[in-house]
Structure formats: structure tokens, C-alpha cells
Amino acid sequence: MTIADEGAIPVVLSGQALLSLRESGHNFPSAVGEVIDNSIEARANNIQILTEEVMKGRKKALDQIAFIDDGEGMDDHTLHHYLQLGFSKRFMSEKTIGKFGVGAKLASLSVGTCIEAWSRVQGSDRIRHVKFDLDAAVNAEKQGKKVGINPPDDEPLPPHLEEVFPEGSGTLVLWSKIDRVSDGHGRSTPDHVRNELNKELSRIFREFLCGGIRISVDGVVLKPHDPTFLRKGTWVDAVLTEELARTSGIPYKRGDERHFHGQVFFNEEVKVQGTDHKIRVVITLAPPEVLRYKGAGGDKLAQKLRVPENQGAISFMRLDREISYGTVPRLFPGSVDTPDRYIGFEVHFTPELDRMMGVRNVKRGAVPSDELRKTLTTIAASYVPKARDEIQRVWSEENRKAAVKSGEHAPIARAVSSVDRTMPKGRVKEVPTPAQREKEYDNLAKDAGRSATKEEKAAYVQEIKDLPFVLETVDVPGDDLFLLTHLGEQTIIRLNQRHFFYQEMFEPLQVLAKAGKTSTGPDASATARRAIEAITLLLVAYAKAESMHETPIAQYKELRKWWGSFTEQYLTKIKDVV
Incomplete structure (x- = not known):
């Protein structure tokens, strides 16, 4: 048989292609975020994430993840196509969070090989179900069978999830056969994974959480985390209120959190250079209760406040949903330094700027175009140095008030x-x-x-x-x-x-000494090595001075x-x- 006799062949070998698409660039929190996006678009007010563990050998591992929302639900047509790659009721829309029709599908495949969904629309008493199993699809394809998604059926909800399904409309998505879950540091134990998930989701969806959307993970209701320190009722507000209660002896009541407002240096809508498009840029500084004193940016409280991870980070917000949080090379004036962890930097834009922002079909990462980079660099050059100066002023003022340096010897x-x-x-x-x-x-x-x-x-x-x-x-x-x-x-x-010796050596050693036995790991080792270098160089410098x-x-x-x-x-x- 010749190639001509073979006739037309499928453009895509579905099973094999989907195996390749498992490498879509998602990490676990970003994958989970894609399902939350769908729930928000479906007008859900309450979104639950429930995880289940199993023992794999001697270690615990996540086995299933369920997402339950009280949104509008999906009718049979939408539910049938829900698992179809490329299908979206909002395809290429510039007014919604999703538009490519691939987010939730690629997200589920990046974590496991089986996805199911149960959904009920308002006014119906039927909960309908669809399923796709990648392993089964690959096997069927190898046998020459057609790979597809069967129409919705009436398979009942998993018994242990019946009680959490909403009484009216809503959707339950279940990921199973999970084999690719780890936190941001490569650890796959459920506790580490959940901690990382909670932290990331609370920042990614901070605007929605502040607005009243309820997201919970295994019963823990997420508090929004705001690196700009402008929004109220955040993780930082709760941690600082509790810390001040502890140090002052005043009883702490959950729900009575104070708001610790950041200082705003820039919060305006600006035109992108060379275009007619506009973005909103926000540059802020952490409140004094977070800044505290020089050298405290890596201690236990700072880590609990999630300050270190903010060093030089820029948050890109697409329709109030964060799609990127990290450094952008050469955008901060000069090199990014330790005090920059106290500076909040947000860039808000709409989907019409997706190409300029370098947004991919998975909402993870942004690579600003040259025009946008120039705009952001100009703003950063004007306002980041002012924020840096204010940090030094606050630290100097705190030193003066508390006479921190006085008497340290x-x-x-x-x-x-x-x-x-x-x-x-x-x-x-x-x-x-x-x-x-x-x-x-x-x-x-x-x-x-x-x-x-x-x-x-x-x-x-x-x-x-x-x-x-x-x-x-x-x-x-x-x-x-x-x-x-x-x-x-x-x-x-x-x-x-x-003097550089004091800043580079004496002060870090002093912070390390105050931390006591809790100071272990890379930071302590690096400081100890630097101490040996500094003492040696002090002797060499003296010898040089004699010469x-x-x-x-x-x-x-x-x-x-x-x-x-x-x-x-x-x-x-x-x-x-x-």
C-alpha cells in the first residue's frame, strides 16, 4: 500500500499528543488555579478544594483532588465539551479570565491522568457526569480505536463527596491517578504541597478573596496575601495583629485584625510607550511594622509574613488575577538588593494586552514586550529609589528611637x-x-x-x-x-x-547571634564563611596599611x-x- 492509498490521517494522535502536553509548564498551584478560574467564571461564591492521601511505599502521597463550587453548573452540551481541548464558551474573549479553552485540561493532565466532572444547573434535579482517562485513551489508540469523550451520563457522585456538593447548581471536578505533584521546592509530601498551595492561591486570587469569594483547602479558608500591603483583611494583617497581641500581652481575637497599610509611591494608569494601550502600575512600601529594623528581613516573623520571597518581585495582574510573580531582569534600577523585598510592585492589564505581556495559553508567566518594558523601567527608575530611601529613613528613625546601635557593645x-x-x-x-x-x-x-x-x-x-x-x-x-x-x-x-566591613560582616553576625540556636542552614553557613573571610581580610588590610x-x-x-x-x-x- 502506498502513502496515497493510506488517505488522510488524523492531524493529531490524541493519546500521544496529550501525553506530550503533560509538560505544559504548570506547577501544582498554577494547575489548581486554572480550575478556580472556571469556578469564578461560573459565578461561584464558594470554592472548596479537598485532597485525599494514600501510602505509596513508606511515604504519604496525594491520590485525589476534588474541586467543588456553587457556580451556575454546566448543561449537557457544555459538560460534554468541558474535557475537550480547545473548547471554551469564552474562546478568545478579551473580557474573561480564560479564553483559550485549554487551561483546565492541561492543568489536570499536568498533575494526573484521569479527570471527571459532575455538574448540575439551576432548576434541575439531575447531576450529570463526564470522564476522561488518558491511560485508557492511549491504550485504545494503540489498538486502532477512536479516542473521544463519551456524552454525559448519570454516574452518581462519589459517596464521600455527596455531602459537600451544593444543593442548587454547582460543579465537582475530580482529579485522580495523580503522579506529578510537588511544591515549589520539589517536595511531594502532602503537608508541604498543601502549604505551598495555600500560600500561592492566597496571593494569586487575592483580589477575589478580598472581594468576598471564599476559597478553602481541606477546610482551611484562605486569607488573601497582598505584597503591596494595601488591601484589608490580609494574611499580613492577621499575622501582625497576632504578633502585636503576643508582645503586648493583649488577648488576640480572630477576626479583629488591624489593617497595616503600606505607603503608596505610585498608583496610576499609564500609557504604554509607542501604543494607545494603558496599564495600571502600583509601587508601594511595606508599613513600619513590617520594615521594623535593618537586618530583620529574614527572621522568623519576616518569613511568616512572606517578605523574603518578595525581593525584586513584580506581580502581573490580568483581570485582577495574578498570572506572574517574580523578578524581571534589568527592570529594577541598579541591581535588586535585600531591602527591595519590602517594595510592592503590581502591573494591572486586560486580556487585550496578552501578546504584549507575553501571556501563554497557561496563565503562568509574563514576558513584557520592549515597549512595555521601557514604560515599566521608566516608572521604576523614578519611584523605586524613593521607596529605598524611605526604607533607610524608617530604619534610621527606629534606630534613633530605640537607640538600637547605642550600647550594642x-x-x-x-x-x-x-x-x-x-x-x-x-x-x-x-x-x-x-x-x-x-x-x-x-x-x-x-x-x-x-x-x-x-x-x-x-x-x-x-x-x-x-x-x-x-x-x-x-x-x-x-x-x-x-x-x-x-x-x-x-x-x-x-x-x-x-563601612562595608560593618554592613557585610558585623551586622549579619549580630543578627545571627540574636537568632541563637534557630539559626541553621545555608544563611548561617554563608555568614560563618564570610566571617572567616572578613577576619582574614582585616589582617591583610592591616598589613597593607603598615606597608x-x-x-x-x-x-x-x-x-x-x-x-x-x-x-x-x-x-x-x-x-x-x-
């Missing part, structure tokens, strides 16, 4: 004082007058943020006047790592918080001797004071 200073009695005494000949000493103390109190009142300054001077060494972290312009002021028998040491003198041995021999001797004595006699 006090435990060591006091310990040095107690052991200094047995050590050689300084030989500084120049002794300041009482007026000079008072002026130095006055300047130091200002530098340390301890001079708001006369009483505060007097109390500070009383604390330090008898110490042989006073150490304070201060803001000093220039390249000096530290400044020394010798007052006869007392030396004031000002450690420069602007700038023509006769370093004659000039610095005694200095090195005393430095080494005092270091050994202090380390021997002082331990565990910070």
Missing part, C-alpha cells in the same frame, strides 16, 4: 573594664580639660542617639564615664572603619556603620606586640558576654 565594654585592672595602663600624655571631656561626651551622646533630653544624656554619661573603653556604632562619612578619641585614661571607639610607611618595622613593631598581647588576654578572660 556595652557588654564587652563592661567586661573589658573588669579585666583591665590587671593589665598594663595606657601612656597617653594629653589629658583633656573638663570642658573638652564634656564636649566629647556631648558629641558621643548625639552620635549614639542618647541626647533627646538632658536627663537621657546625663544618664548616658553616667554609664560610660568610668569605662576605660567606650564602643559605639555611629554613622561616619568616609572610609574609616573606626575612629579613636583618647581622653587620657579613657578611649572612645566609634565603629563606622557605613604604606617607609620603615614599618621600626614604626609599628611595638604596636603589633601590644595588639597581639592584649587580644590574647581579652579573649582568655572574656567569653559569653554577648
Whole structure:
């Protein structure tokens, strides 16, 4: 038989093609999101997601996932085509969330190989059912049989799901034969998967959750998570209210959350350069209760608030539904830095801009066109630096109010004082007058943020006047790592918080030390490695500094001797004071 005798052949081998389409680029939360999209389009107010577990070997794994909504339901024609790839009542619409007719189908196949749906329309007493099993379809195709979707039938609901099906109209979608579920870190245990799912869905559908749509996962009603900190009743509001109640001792009542509003730097509709299209861009800053103080952006509270994952992230919102959340290369001015995790960045657009936004047939990811990128880059260049400046201002203000830097070295200073009695005494000949000493103390109190009142300054001077060494972290312009002021028998040491050594090494170590035993993992290891580097480079830098003198041995021999001797004595006699 020749090729001509064979005649026309199918454009697509359905079973084989669907096996390939399992690699559609979905992760588990984005796949689940496609079903929620359909429920929202069907005017559902309540959407439940229920998972079931089985033991696979010695490990638990998800076996089935059910989606139940109280939407309009599907008549027989729509239900029959529900599982058909490419079918959509809203095909290519620019007024709805979905338009390609492939989202929910590809989503289900990316997770498992069997999908079923039961649906009832308003006024009907019949719940109708359809099913597609990919494994069965592939086997049928191999046997030369036609692969298709049978018309709706009257197969009853699974007994354990009867009670959750709505009394009026509604739909139940069931995914089974699940074999591809993991969280964003590749972990597939049900608890990890659910945690990641809850977190992602609460952000993706934040606008709908804030609007009153109810979405729950295994009975847990999702709270919206808003990286811009503008919406009320969010995850951040609940966490911060509970945290403040804990630290203040005031009883916390669920449902009585305060709103912690972000600061708005830009929230306007703008025209995309070179086009007639408009988008809305929002740039905000987290409230002070989230910003807190420098160095807190990775602690337990920050992680619970989901702050670290927001670093440099831009949220693209298509018809109020997030389709992308992540960094866009070269869009933030300069390089993305740690403080940027406190900056909220949203871009709102309508489906008519899908091509410009690089939206695919699965609502996951966005790649802005050149025109759009230019528009966003221009806005970011104007407002992100202002947000960054405000972060530094808030941190500086908090430092001043709480005198965070003041006294951070006090435990060591006091310990040095107690052991200094047995050590050689300084030989500084120049002794300041009482007026000079008072002026130095006055300047130091200002530098340390301890001079708001006369009483505060007097109390500070009383604390330090008898110490042989006073150490304070201060803001000093220039390249000096530290400044020394010798007052006869007392030396004031000002450690420069602007210096790269302090920012890169001392501060991270301090945060790590405060975290205590809870500090483990990559961050702690990286900080420890950096500490070894920094101490080594400190010695190298000193050696380099000596080499700038023509006769370093004659000039610095005694200095090195005393430095080494005092270091050994202090380390021997002082331990565990910070």
C-alpha cells in the first residue's frame, strides 16, 4: 500500500499528543488555579478544594483532588465539551479570565491522568457526569480505536463527596491517578504541597478573596496575601495583629485584625510607550511594622509574613488575577538588593494586552514586550529609589528611637573594664580639660542617639564615664572603619556603620547571634564563611596599611606586640558576654 492509498490521517494522535502536553509548564498551584478560574467564571461564591492521601511505599502521597463550587453548573452540551481541548464558551474573549479553552485540561493532565466532572444547573434535579482517562485513551489508540469523550451520563457522585456538593447548581471536578505533584521546592509530601498551595492561591486570587469569594483547602479558608500591603483583611494583617497581641500581652481575637497599610509611591494608569494601550502600575512600601529594623528581613516573623520571597518581585495582574510573580531582569534600577523585598510592585492589564505581556495559553508567566518594558523601567527608575530611601529613613528613625546601635557593645565594654585592672595602663600624655571631656561626651551622646533630653544624656554619661573603653556604632562619612578619641585614661571607639566591613560582616553576625540556636542552614553557613573571610581580610588590610610607611618595622613593631598581647588576654578572660 502506498502513502496515497493510506488517505488522510488524523492531524493529531490524541493519546500521544496529550501525553506530550503533560509538560505544559504548570506547577501544582498554577494547575489548581486554572480550575478556580472556571469556578469564578461560573459565578461561584464558594470554592472548596479537598485532597485525599494514600501510602505509596513508606511515604504519604496525594491520590485525589476534588474541586467543588456553587457556580451556575454546566448543561449537557457544555459538560460534554468541558474535557475537550480547545473548547471554551469564552474562546478568545478579551473580557474573561480564560479564553483559550485549554487551561483546565492541561492543568489536570499536568498533575494526573484521569479527570471527571459532575455538574448540575439551576432548576434541575439531575447531576450529570463526564470522564476522561488518558491511560485508557492511549491504550485504545494503540489498538486502532477512536479516542473521544463519551456524552454525559448519570454516574452518581462519589459517596464521600455527596455531602459537600451544593444543593442548587454547582460543579465537582475530580482529579485522580495523580503522579506529578510537588511544591515549589520539589517536595511531594502532602503537608508541604498543601502549604505551598495555600500560600500561592492566597496571593494569586487575592483580589477575589478580598472581594468576598471564599476559597478553602481541606477546610482551611484562605486569607488573601497582598505584597503591596494595601488591601484589608490580609494574611499580613492577621499575622501582625497576632504578633502585636503576643508582645503586648493583649488577648488576640480572630477576626479583629488591624489593617497595616503600606505607603503608596505610585498608583496610576499609564500609557504604554509607542501604543494607545494603558496599564495600571502600583509601587508601594511595606508599613513600619513590617520594615521594623535593618537586618530583620529574614527572621522568623519576616518569613511568616512572606517578605523574603518578595525581593525584586513584580506581580502581573490580568483581570485582577495574578498570572506572574517574580523578578524581571534589568527592570529594577541598579541591581535588586535585600531591602527591595519590602517594595510592592503590581502591573494591572486586560486580556487585550496578552501578546504584549507575553501571556501563554497557561496563565503562568509574563514576558513584557520592549515597549512595555521601557514604560515599566521608566516608572521604576523614578519611584523605586524613593521607596529605598524611605526604607533607610524608617530604619534610621527606629534606630534613633530605640537607640538600637547605642550600647550594642556595652557588654564587652563592661567586661573589658573588669579585666583591665590587671593589665598594663595606657601612656597617653594629653589629658583633656573638663570642658573638652564634656564636649566629647556631648558629641558621643548625639552620635549614639542618647541626647533627646538632658536627663537621657546625663544618664548616658553616667554609664560610660568610668569605662576605660567606650564602643559605639555611629554613622561616619568616609572610609574609616573606626575612629579613636583618647581622653587620657579613657578611649572612645566609634565603629563606622557605613563601612562595608560593618554592613557585610558585623551586622549579619549580630543578627545571627540574636537568632541563637534557630539559626541553621545555608544563611548561617554563608555568614560563618564570610566571617572567616572578613577576619582574614582585616589582617591583610592591616598589613597593607603598615606597608604604606617607609620603615614599618621600626614604626609599628611595638604596636603589633601590644595588639597581639592584649587580644590574647581579652579573649582568655572574656567569653559569653554577648
